[in-house]
Amino acid sequence: MINIEEQKRLNELEAAFDLFNQTSMQLTSSYDALQTQAAHLQKQLAESDQEKRQVADKLSRLLDLLPAGVIVLNEKNQILEMNPSAKSILGEDAIGRDWDIVIMNVFLNSNDAGELITHDGLVFQLSESPADSDLSRILLIQDVSAARQLQEHVSRHQRLHSMGEMAASLAHQIRTPLSSALLYVSQMNSEHLDTDKREKFVGKALNSLNHLESLVKDMLRYAKGGKGSEKEILIDSLIANLEQAVDAQITQSNSKIRFNGFLPGLVITGDQDALMTALQNLVGNAIDVVGQAAQIEVSVNKLSDEKVDLVISDKGPGIESEKLEKIFEPFYTSRAKGTGLGLAVVRAIAEAHGGEVWVKSIVGYGTQFGLRLPLTSRKETV
Structure with a gap:
């Protein structure tokens, strides 16, 4: 007998055996569930990998077909990767080379907009975005030569269109001083004309012819687009030349002009004759508007390392706000002897130099x- x-x-x-059996069954069940879940996750991972491969393949094909060049630089500023468009621009041998050296070899220089220009005159725009790693960069370079040429054609077309619209006005502008000059010249043939009257008629004929010359000069400058050369211009020299150029106008009109001091050594690039024409037009405009005894100030204000303002101020009658939008239009003038092209030429010259012209005016206080x-x-100045 078995004791107690x-x-x-x-x-x-x-x-204990019952508990072991229950635990074994639970473990078996959990293992089966884990196997099922692992199989499901493996299937999802395989699908995800396939999707990633498809996306990578699409991106690869897109980069191959992209007309713009894509360049990846490593932390040493060396070219790590390029798409076919970049290779056609920079050359197959650019891989592994220093980016700055490649730029110097492929491109001749850059323009005011920061665009790169090749030895063949092609214009490329360069933009940059950071890569996933802080140590690398992604550059995008694209040919914008056609766009720039189109802009130039559009600008030229607009000028020609404006000239076509103003043809009738130009004929009228020329006819008036020409008729006056012809009238005075015809009177000088008279035998009964004394010396004083002859001199008076000569002076008036010369005034009319000078008006004609001014009109034609402004017209040619406007049609030309305001820029004929690309040279470095020291603003100190430009303002000094302006002071000499307007001296006669200032003296004849009994006016006063003050040249305010400014930071020396500032340099711009462009056509000095064109810029002188623009500044003389602004000084002459101030004298014409004020009349006798005009008070004019010339200032140079450096706005930043990239921009500078050349400012002509007067204490004249000012310009009404409704006229401010029209004064730069060709042949718009409120003066009987004005050509109506002076301020239009100023705007054309400013835009041709990559800048702009602005105006501020308060009626009764000046412009x-x-x-x-x-x-x-x-x-640097010494």
């Missing part, structure tokens, strides 16, 4: 005209 003690031990063993131009550099 052995029976108790058997019962404990049976309970400010400004040429805002891009700075090239700052030369």
Whole structure:
């Protein structure tokens, strides 16, 4: 017979086996569930990898077909990768080379807009975006030569269109002083004309012819677009030449002009004769509007390392706000002897130099005209 003690031990063993069986079944069930989940996750991972490969393939084909060049630089500023368009621009051997050296070899220089220009005259625009790593960069370079040529054609077309519209007005502008000159010249043939009257008629004929010359000069400058050369111009020299050029006008009109001091050594790039014409037009405009005893100020204000304002101020009658939008239009003038092209020429010259012209005026207090131009550099003065 089994005693109580052995029976108790058997019962404990049976309970232990039952617990073991239950635990084994739970583990088996959990293992099966894990296997099912692992299979599901493996399937999802395979699908995700396939999607990634498809996206990578699409991006690769897109980069191959992209007309713009894509360049990846490493932390040493060396070209790590390029798409086919970049290779056609920079050359197959650019891979692994220093970016700055490649730029110097492929491109001749850059323009005021920061665009790169090749030895063949092609214009490329360069933009940059950071890559995933802080140590690398992604550059995008694209040919904008056609766009720039189109802009030039559109600008030229607009000027020609404006000239076509103003043809009738030009004929009228020319006819008036020409008729006056012919009238005075015809009177000088008279035998009964004394010396004083003859001199008077000569003076009036010359005034009419000078008016004609001014009109034709402004017309040619406007048609030309305001820029004929690309040279570095020291603003100190430009203002000094302006002071000499307007001296006669200032003296004849009993006016006063003050040249305010400014930071020396500022340099712009362009056509000095054209810029002189623009500044003389602004000074002459101030004298014509004020009449006798005009008070004029010339200032040079450096706005930043990139821009400078050349400002002509007067204390004249000012310009009504409704006229401010029209004064730069060709042949718009409120003066009987004005050609109507002076301010239009100023605007054309400013825009041809990559800048703009602005005006501020308060009726009864005066007017400010400004040429805002891009700075090239700052030369050190001794």
